[in-house]
Amino acid sequence: MTPTAAPQSLTLLRPDDWHLHLRDGALLRTVLPDTAARFGRAIVMPNLNPPVTSVAAATAYRSRILAALPARSGFMPLMTLYLTESTTVAEIQRAKESGIVHAVKYYPAGATTNSENGVRDLQAVYPVLAAMERWDLPLLLHGEVTDPSVDIFDREAVFIERHLQPLRQTFPGLRIVLEHVTTSAAVDFVESAGPRTAATITAHHLLLNRNALFQGGLRPHHYCLPVLKREQHRQALLRAVASGNPRFFLGTDSAPHPRDKKESACGCAGIYTAHAGIELYAEAFAGIGALEQLEAFASRHGPAFYGLPCNTDTIRLERQPWTAPASLGAEEIIPFRAGEEIAWRLVDKTGTCEMTSGL
Secondary structure, three states: OOOOOOOOEEEEEOOOEEEEOOOOHHHHHHHHHHHHOOOOEEEEOOOOOOOOOOHHHHHHHHHHHHHHOOOOOOOEEEEEEEOOOOOOHHHHHHHHHHOOEEEEEEOEOOOOOOOOOOEOOHHHHHHHHHHHHHHOOOEEEOOOOOOOOOOHHHHHHHHHHHHHHHHHHHOOOOOEEEOOOOOHHHHHHHHHOOOOEEEEEOHHHHHOOHHHHOOOOOOHHHOOOOOOOOHHHHHHHHHHHHOOOOOEEEOOOEOOOEHHHHOOOOOOOOEEOHHHOOHHHHHHHHHOOOHHHHHHHHHHHHHHHHOOOOOOOEEEEEOOOEEOOOOEOOOOEOEOOOOOEEOOEEEEOOOOOOEEOOO
16 A cells, blocks of 8 residues: 655644743734734733733733734734732633633742742632632643742642642632643643643644753753653653644743843743744644644634634645744844754645645
């Protein structure tokens, strides 16, 4: 039997990004066009400085995003609130009624960039979580403990055991998204936790294991949080996306930092991938022979979990290698694979949804 040729072209329903950092000001204006060219919508993270803790602040931030969009862009930002121990039940109700706030983000205090205002005691916000459950507003979790006695490579697994399992039992109706999962423990939990628990998975965690932090020397532009893990965990993530399970979906966690903030004595965590935000996923899925699962993962599972319609327009990708830019913008953002090859290229958007081969 002659093996089927791998597809050389993909036409997909326009995908969405369910975990994105856009920053603000000049940095926002630099990075937003990359996302808007590929994605119809994105869940926008609220960890600005100061953080987006109110509906009023989310409304103002949304206006700045819309003002920075390229002309004729149909991209829609989906706003989030930053959960603090001062968040009120009344603010949650306003968020639900606003129509623009689609989730609330939990950061453990000190876990990642601009997380100093995060939650120190999860039980202190249980009344707010009860309100979120009542009004069906999803909770997005940066699922790591910050206990200094816990090894950094174990922080996700320990968070699941210490905090997420009790949280899931206490609030069975709360929609929960475990963000940017990195371990087999997280995959196992999501698979077993029922229909109101989901997870986002990044392209860089599908493509890299922790060896990438040290290839040819210390690689600050591969440093992210949660940190890259062992190969066995990367394989667990690949199995999850290949499975077609609807509770795993695309979230780039694209996180731009100026070069001098990454290449410093205390470099910032975050990898910028929005310049190839869907192309990198195509590369990962192609690498495991699972391209037929890409559209569901990128374009269908997330809207279904959030209770939103799928996008109706499409994009087209071709297996056509190109070289990522060495840097982006006056801020000199160093993108993922800077100066190196990316296997798939975004070509255009079309009017049908199909997968073809042999171009």
